Amino acid sequence: MQILHSKIYGQEKSGTPLLVFHGLFGMLDNWGSFGKEMGELFPVHLIDLRNHGKSFHSEEMSHDDLAHDITHYMEHYGIAKANLLGHSLGGKAVMQFAIKYPLKVEKLIVVDIGPKAYPPHHQGIMKALESVDFEKVNSRQEVEELLHQFIPEKSVIQFLTKNLYWKDDKKLDWRFNLKTLSEKYSEFVSNAIKYGVFTGETLFVAGAKSNYILPQDEFQIKQQFPNSSIVTIKNAGHWVQAENPKDFNEVVKDFIMHKFLS
Numbered sequence: 463m464q465i466l467h468s469k470i471y472g473q474e475k476s477g478t479p480l481l482v483f484h485g486l487f488g489m490l491d492n493w494g495s496f497g498k499e500m501g502e503l504f505p506v507h508l509i510d511l512r513n514h515g516k517s518f519h520s521e522e523m524s525h526d527d528l529a530h531d532i533t534h535y536m537e538h539y540g541i542a543k544a545n546l547l548g549h550s551l552g553g554k555a556v557m558q559f560a561i562k563y564p565l566k567v568e569k570l571i572v573v574d575i576g577p578k579a580y581p582p583h584h585q586g587i588m589k590a591l592e593s594v595d596f597e598k599v600n601s602r603q604e605v606e607e608l609l610h611q612f613i614p615e616k617s618v619i620q621f622l623t624k625n626l627y628w629k630d631d632k633k634l635d636w637r638f639n640l641k642t643l644s645e646k647y648s649e650f651v652s653n654a655i656k657y658g659v660f661t662g663e664t665l666f667v668a669g670a671k672s673n674y675i676l677p678q679d680e681f682q683i684k685q686q687f688p689n690s691s692i693v694t695i696k697n698a699g700h701w702v703q704a705e706n707p708k709d710f711n712e713v714v715k716d717f718i719m720h721k722f723l724s
Contacts, residue, residue: 465538466531468509468685471496471501475496478568479505480545480718485575485688486584486651487608487638489515497701499711504718511552513639515625520639525655528555529562537568543547545718549573549703550674551650561658561686569689570664571714574672574700576679577655577686583656584634584651586612588644591622596634602626621701655686664690667710667718669698 469490480500481487482493490508494692497652500506510620512531532555536544545568548556552576560567590612599605602623609619625637664687668675675683675692683690696707 463534464518464520466509466512466535468507468535469497471506471508472503472704473496473505474503474656475501477504478543478545478698479507479602480542480547481507481509481535481541481556483509483532483546483548483555483681484514485550485552486643487514487548487587487625488552489637491515491624492621494704495707496711499687500715503715507535511555513607513642515637519642521642521645523642524649525554525558525653526562528650530558533563533566534560542566543568545569545571546576547571547573547714550700551573554650554655557655557660557686560660560662560664561655564660564662567660567662569582569718570660570662571667571717572664573667574669574674574702576666576675576683578679579654580651580674580681582647582652584647587618588647591636591640599634602634658686660687661689663717665713666692667702667713668692669700669705670694670696671699672702674700676683686705 470651484490490510493508497506497508512518512520513523539556546556553572556570557572557577559568590609594605594608597691606619606623613619626634627637666675666683667706694708695702695709703710
């Protein structure tokens with residue numbers, strides 16, 4: 463059994479631990495400042511999903527696989543019950559986990575994603591990443607220039623190139639498992655969360671400039687997560703936690719510390 467890679471803040475603190483899961487092509491490092499701030503209050507585990515960051519690579523990548531990884535992680539660290547936070551793909555993982563293992567979840571926070579199926583929308587990024595031949599490129603700058611041919615947004619390129627690292631043979635490579643993410647894309651993006659209900663306290667956090675959670679999604683959200691609220695963070699798109707960290711952190715803190723939901 464392989465255990466997901468993590469970085470833990472606030473280990474000396476008491477209280478229910480918060481497990482945090484990043485989105486597609488992300489890694490736990492994206493959540494470093496959030497982890498430090500929340501770690502002042504309670505234990506925080508920033509975790510790399512399978513096929514991402516420093517976690518293990520696998521040919522499987524379904525929502526169920528991601529949920530099982532969370533179970534194994536909690537067992538490994540002796541965590542009986544946790545607060546869970548997931549952004550985008552990580553949000554799908556924690557929703558599936560909460561529905562399958564409701565007794566292991568204290569509170570659930572889902573960031574800018576719903577339980578529905580989404581149409582494929584990362585084709586441009588996939589094409590860009592697959593255009594990089596690491597036998598031919600020798601610097602991060604060369605990789606950035608190649609990606610720029612497909613991706614106009616500098617912020618997206620910076621986000622992706624955080625995944626670059628030097629292998630032992632002095633060649634660059636991606637930390638994520640591009641082969642599996644490309645092959646299994648429809649399993650984790652274009653599939654809805656399996657039907658089921660989680661009745662625990664749940665917070666959906668949407669970015670005001672994002673279209674991942676739409677007004678018409680509220681019906682399905684309430685069907686599967688009846689004890690949920692949706693909060694919209696102003697001046698933020700899909701990467702809510704990076705684009706408006708002050709408001710985002712405040713909302714998460716309030717929800718976990720029992721002040722938010724009435």
